[in-house]
Amino acid sequence: MSTNASNVPALEIKDLHAWYGESHILHGVDLTVNRGEVVTLLGRNGAGRTTTMRAIMGLTGARKGSIKVDGKETINLPTHKIAHYGIGYCPEERAIFSSLSCEENLLLPPVLKGSSQGMSEAEIYEMFPNLKERKQSQGTRLSGGEQQMLAVGRILRTGANLLLLDEISEGLAPVIVQALARMILMLKKKGYTVVMVEQNFRFAAPLADRFYVMEHGTIVERFAANELQAKMPVLNELLGV
Amino acid sequence: MTFDIGIPLPALLSQLLLGLVNGAFYAMLSLGLAVIFGLLNVINFAHGALFMLGAVLAWAGMEYAGLNYWVMLALSPLLAGALGVLIEKTLLRWIYKLDHIYGLLLTLGITLVIEGVLRSIYGVSGLPYSPPELLQGATDLGFMMLPNYRAWVVVASLVVCIATWYTIEKTKLGAYLRAGTENPKIVEAFGVNVPLMVTLTYGFGVALAAFAGVLAAPVIQVSPLMGQNLIIVVFAVVVIGGMGSIMGSILTGLGLGVIEGLTKVFYPEASSTVVFFIMVIVLLLRPAGLFGKEK
Numbered sequence: 001m002s003t004n005a006s007n008v009p010a011l012e013i014k015d016l017h018a019w020y021g022e023s024h025i026l027h028g029v030d031l032t033v034n035r036g037e038v039v040t041l042l043g044r045n046g047a048g049r050t051t052t053m054r055a056i057m058g059l060t061g062a063r064k065g066s067i068k069v070d071g072k073e074t075i076n077l078p079t080h081k082i083a084h085y086g087i088g089y090c091p092e093e094r095a096i097f098s099s100l101s102c103e104e105n106l107l108l109p110p111v112l113k114g115s116s117q118g119m120s121e122a123e124i125y126e127m128f129p130n131l132k133e134r135k136q137s138q139g140t141r142l143s144g145g146e147q148q149m150l151a152v153g154r155i156l157r158t159g160a161n162l163l164l165l166d167e168i169s170e171g172l173a174p175v176i177v178q179a180l181a182r183m184i185l186m187l188k189k190k191g192y193t194v195v196m197v198e199q200n201f202r203f204a205a206p207l208a209d210r211f212y213v214m215e216h217g218t219i220v221e222r223f224a225a226n227e228l229q230a231k232m233p234v235l236n237e238l239l240g241v
Numbered sequence: 242m243t244f245d246i247g248i249p250l251p252a253l254l255s256q257l258l259l260g261l262v263n264g265a266f267y268a269m270l271s272l273g274l275a276v277i278f279g280l281l282n283v284i285n286f287a288h289g290a291l292f293m294l295g296a297v298l299a300w301a302g303m304e305y306a307g308l309n310y311w312v313m314l315a316l317s318p319l320l321a322g323a324l325g326v327l328i329e330k331t332l333l334r335w336i337y338k339l340d341h342i343y344g345l346l347l348t349l350g351i352t353l354v355i356e357g358v359l360r361s362i363y364g365v366s367g368l369p370y371s372p373p374e375l376l377q378g379a380t381d382l383g384f385m386m387l388p389n390y391r392a393w394v395v396v397a398s399l400v401v402c403i404a405t406w407y408t409i410e411k412t413k414l415g416a417y418l419r420a421g422t423e424n425p426k427i428v429e430a431f432g433v434n435v436p437l438m439v440t441l442t443y444g445f446g447v448a449l450a451a452f453a454g455v456l457a458a459p460v461i462q463v464s465p466l467m468g469q470n471l472i473i474v475v476f477a478v479v480v481i482g483g484m485g486s487i488m489g490s491i492l493t494g495l496g497l498g499v500i501e502g503l504t505k506v507f508y509p510e511a512s513s514t515v516v517f518f519i520m521v522i523v524l525l526l527r528p529a530g531l532f533g534k535e536k
Binding site: 079109 | 424
């Protein structure tokens with residue numbers, strides 16, 4: 001994993017606007033994530049959280065503003081080049097390939113340029129023993145929980161040190177959600193930087209160092225974990241939590 | 242020795258071999274078409290013209306540079322593949338986001354240009370091309386005479402088709418292609434240069450068509466129109482086989498070639514239409530094709 005000796009943020013977004021065709025979805029997003037932090041992006045459906053993740057990866061339509069990864073500007077780069085700045089993206093829809101086996105899915109993302117391999121295949125199978133059992137199964141024949149583990153597991157091998165996780169707890173049984181929570185704490189201990197989009201407040205709250213709340217394509221609230229209690233009334237109003 | 246159906250065995254086997262030869266061309270061309278359609282979402286009507294170009298290049302190599310069959314078997318696909326890369330980078334990449342019809346129209350236009358240019362230079366009568374010395378003549382197998390060159394065509398095609406199938410279904414490179422066909426944006430988000438993969442895939446499909454063209458040069462009359470007759474049948478083959486399966490394209494191509502060959506023996510009047518008849522039935526009963534997956 002590449003190390004960052006200085007205090008340059010892992011991710012710095014300034015005045016980000018993004019469109020899908022003619023639809024103006026993000027109206028000036030400002031967001032900073034420091035190395036080794038876990039940051040959670042909260043908000044109602046349609047607030048623009050997934051669009052923000054996609055915009056970082058260059059998967060939206062037009063973009064304007066500044067997105068710096070490790071201090072380097074990426075706003076004008078094509079998607080496949082952005083990934084090599086050390087980003088691992090786990091999309092909301094998981095995107096497990098049905099024409100690949102479980103093992104092929106796991107090994108598909110290449111090791112990123114300028115990084116050494118992240119976790120080894122063996123380490124990932126140790127963390128997710130189910131995936132080892134189901135190695136040869138067709139990717140989409142795995143259960144929802146297994147597909148989620150696969151979607152996260154495959155980006156851990158690439159040497160990515162900034163992880164974008166979009167709704168990884170969605171639709172999963174509580175026992176699997178707990179396993180994912182333990183995984184995130186473990187990743188944090190290992191020095192990964194994590195940005196999470198989460199609807200499940202009870203899952204995300206104990207994990208994050210800082211929180212951003214989005215509404216109508218901008219950030220409306222930002223606070224640290226130690227301010228969470230004080231912010232509960234505001235969150236209640238914004239999110240119906 | 243005569244079957245009680247009134248056809249001598251050697252004649253039957255000889256027609257079967259001819260059917261296999263045609264089937265080999267159908268398999269190679271439908272394979273390239275299917276791979277291109279899967280990844281690029283383009284119905285590559287130019288496939289017939291590029292097959293023809295492969296054959297014409299083989300003839301031209303001999304005519305203008307004295308390059309023999311074996312050299313052209315390697316060189317012609319490379320040259321055609323390079324043209325394919327050029328076509329993709331300058332023309333095709335503009336229409337990916339549009340409806341399929343634009344891809345069909347664009348590649349139809351490319352076909353007309355290639356065929357028109359070559360027709361204006363060489364006319365429509367055939368350009369002669371003999372099989373290489375090594376493969377001329379026939380081998381006596383006892384129960385039939387095996388034409389050496391035609392046997393070579395079937396063997397070479399099978400090797401190339403199986404190698405392509407293996408690469409796509411069993412290797413890491415093939416995994417990128419299969420994943421890229423399903424969800425190119427996510428594969429790009431992993432850092433894979435999908436646009437480059439698309440360009441090279443189109444180039445490969447074109448090279449495969451040209452390879453088939455060189456194989457065909459000694460057996461089908463080399464002329465600027467040789468692709469036209471073939472491409473319509475290949476389209477029917479692709480519809481029957483379905484787009485989803487590589488092995489399906491290969492098996493369907495070979496199978497339909499054999500069926501066509503056998504039809505020529507027992508009911509010659511129907512031999513040029515039997516493939517389309519089968520296509521209509523398959524479309525009614527199993528629209529995704531025999532091996533196809535519903536998209």
